[in-house]
Amino acid sequence: MRSIKTKLFSLAMAVSMVLALAGCAMSTPSTVGSIGGIEIPAGIYLLAQYNSYNTAANAAELATGETASDVKAVLKATCTGTIGDEEVTATGSEYVAKLTDRAISYYAEVERRFTEMNGVLDDAATAEAADTADNLWSTNGDLYTANGISKTSLQTYLLNAQKAKALLKMTYGPDGTTPVAEDEYTDFINNDCYYIEAVQFPLVDYSTYSMADDDQKAAIMATAESCMAELNTTATSETASNSALYTAAMTYVPQAMAAMGSSLDASQAVYYAASQLYTPDDLSSYGSDEYNNLTDPLDEAGLNHWTTINLGTTILVARKIDPFKTYTVDELNSMYDLLSSMKSTDIQSELYAAGAALEHNLNSSALNTYSASKIKKNV
DSSP, rough: OOOHHHHHHHHHHHHHHHHHHHHHOOOOOOEEEEEEEEEHHHHHHHHHHHHHHHHHHHBBBTTOOTTTHHHHHHHHHHEEEEEETTTEEEEEHHHHHHHHHHHHHHHHHHHHHHHHOOOOOHHHHHHHHHHHHHHHHHHHHHHHTTTOOOOHHHHHHHHHHHHHHHHHHHHHHHSSSSSSOHHHHHHHHHHHHHHEEOOOESSEEEETTOOHHHHHHHHHHHHHHHHHHHHHOOOOOOOOOHHHHHHHHHHHHHHHHHTOOOOOHHHGGGGGGGEEEEOOHHHTBBBBBOBBTTTHHHHHOTTOOEEEEEEESEEEEEEEGGGTOOHHHHHHHHHTTTTHHHHHHHHHHHHHHHHHHHHEEOOOOHHHOGGGGGOOOOO
């Protein structure tokens, strides 16, 4: 009888141990530790890791037949790219780890500094984070959930981004710790930006999404050149607001549309004329410093002189003008958020560097629990 009891007791102990181990396996840590005294919630870590994986997948040298959704293949592949200012070549798993650590270090420094500077988000920033979270969740909620990322974590991550934007103004804004001076804005506008007036002549029929054929392109170009000739006669003054621009658009844009078999009322043609300050970020989409499809033709024409520019899907009749003939620095800053254009890279670099220098007290066991190998790309 004692032997039977002993066996039953041993069996009960074994079952108890199995259940206990199963309970441990099923439990997941709520955080992965801290950086600079800022706790890193598991959901924030998983979101940073998931975003880092997507970046690594684009940088991975995958074999024929392998795709970005093949997690094992990406983590084993060689990834080459820039992380911060460093050119990095590493395995996918190492690449993801580097990017993830960089992201959560940035997150921690933003949280730490925002609190230190007594930052408060306004209702608009909070609402923007909530709306963006709603939109992302409506399209990718199932995939986020499969990767252990809650909607709350997503919104917290987006609020962190809003705090970073607030830190830009708290540092470099008019009331910031290191405000940008008016002469800095002036130099930026004069030397790095282009203020452009333009009339647009589409080379695409957007009712059918078909490109103009060669004959149509030639007709549209001839119309654009007629528009340019008129503007070089009627709109030569240094002003950022000239009714001649809109008159030309009303005259010539409908003619260009007719060349493609479309009709456009003259009153609607004014929407094809515009005046805009282009920042370096705007201009970068048109080419490089070696040759920029927008700025190089404007430089060749010279200040205030109209020229035609073929951008592939649009022909512009455009000129570069001096915005200070019409606007003040404050007005341009208000219209185009020059502070972000000038200093967003600086504040980001500063936050990344400060975050990397913070004391990292991350839990290796928690990090192993949330291994990148468990990332899911399909649900």
